[in-house]
Amino acid sequence: MTVEIPSMKIAVLGGAGKEGSGLALRWADAGHSVIIGSRDPARAQEAAAEINTTLGREAATGADNLSAAAEAELIVLAVPYAAQQATVETLRGCLAGKILIDVTVPLVPPKVARVQLPEGGSAVEAVQRMLGEEVRVVSAFQNISAHHLKHLGEEIDCDVLVCADDAEAGELVVRLARQIGLGAFYGGVLANSVVAEALTSVLIALNKRYKVPGAGIRITGIPRD
Template structure:
């Protein structure tokens, strides 16, 4: 199975690509700019020097989308629609994992504030944009911080809350999430629950600021 990271040169895409490459997944790291993707892949190779890398390749977002089986969207909200439209031709029959969090930063505001979207959540907005495609949208990785993903000396001590309507696709994404050491995948039900999950992230950012860390995460207990 090939995991394509759409917007893989940013903090979140980089962290996920790093962890999946480390766990032996085939990773296609996408960017609008192939050179940027190549630089990012070189950094990952240097960080994982000496480890058996199955395969991590730099490519354009379009090529990554065309060749990937599970696509993870890691771009800011303001780039969500343009990025999806740029890869739309390659999304038929694919699983699109949306990690977007609608932060007020997209309006020049604060990263500790959420902005409400007409569709209910960023993940539902992706589903709306792709409604004429046979694409399954799953919401995941919204609350997993890039700082803990990048800190490869330690396990990622948080859960990955996963929402989506198609049980088989969701199970595949849950299995993928648990390839990251320390992560427990939690089935959060239908895609509309992404409305709740996405709102946790600005709270975690707030907690990071208040506690001078970048590693705040969430664990669900008692299940």
């Protein structure tokens, strides 16, 4: 399956981390222009250099989170849960009219195999409330193993559930996920993100119980292209 999307400028904040760098690598490989964001610009530049070395061309650059977000059309938030709201706070000024993909999993250590949802439901809804209607917030990629993302071409046996109040933004993210080899489906409004956010703790519980490295889910009953 080939998914054609015009090349976009994608900032991945927290892009020096495991999940963020895996997504950044795959989108860079698919032909997008990727800007790695980090609190520490030097770390961001290192992560970008690593991607460029892997791909053998200049597909990624590095910057601080704010500069990365300002430069991009589409921003991916892949910072730890503890840093989520503070990071969003610093971005308020430069996201109007853009799409923000939130990858945050609200895990509360040490009990990561137990669902502990934030007050009021999903973590991403709080982000949408902070940013207001000017920013189209999309929830996705919470359940995808960072390890597998790093290995280009490796099939990932887990689907991406995409939730967004703006269906058009949600559908774009479905295509962006499919473009990098992931199964992806639009699962309705942002409130439905509770499932994807909470599922990570269930998958951790399944990994423990069945002694496997990476349980996942697949959506059934929908034909795949």
